[in-house]
């Protein structure tokens with residue numbers, strides 16, 4: 371996410387194997403190519419690690435070494451950070467209620483609960499750092515992006531219950547599919563509260579989990595929510611000043627060596 375003068379990276383991609391990770395191979399070169407604000411000086415403002423699982427943190431050490439974020443925010447325990455080579459980086463625990471503003475853009479942590487940090491022994495999906503980002507109003511609309519990590523149905527229920535007194539607070543233009551579109555997430559109660567226009571499921575080609583799950587795809591379709599799978603879309607670009615459009619890199623810049631994943635109408639095959 372980029373604001374006028376700041377940049378934030380939410381999760382660092384997977385570890386592929388010994389000495390091979392998405393940080394080196396994808397994330398750092400992509401951010402440099404995009405010319406992310408703040409990266410002119412070779413630094414990232416904030417790296418958020420939603421939770422410890424390696425599909426989110428496998429690239430973190432490489433990002434840390436090459437982009438030297440000013441800070442790290444996340445839901446990892448000290449020994450987990452040590453194992454990932456992140457022990458020496460400036461760290462803050464992700465806790466609901468934390469908020470800051472960059473260039474008129476508001477960032478708020480919605481989960482996990484601040485109390486949950488004490489005494490827990492692991493930081494799996496349940497502790498995913500849920501981030502809400504709200505842009506300054508344009509034409510009477512403040513675009514919102516919701517990044518929920520890998521939360522499951524219990525956390526989705528909790529999230530909706532917490533904000534029941536402020537209807538519309540969870541409404542977002544763009545949402546990452548919770549837990550990559552797993553059938554354990556994207557519950558109707560969450561979708562009704564968020565009612566996003568766009569949902570992006572970050573998945574792997576022919577991934578063994580079957581993400582995004584067929585019932586989840588149907589749920590989005592029934593609510594007329596546009597689901598984009600990164601397998602077909604490639605990098606998905608979205609801007610808060612054009613919240614109604616989402617651009618897929620693979621569609622914008624097709625290459626002959628990528629097999630066709632869109633039909634002539636631009637629909638995913």
Ligand SMILES: [Zn+2]
Pocket residue numbers: 423425426520549550
């Ligand atoms: Zn994951």
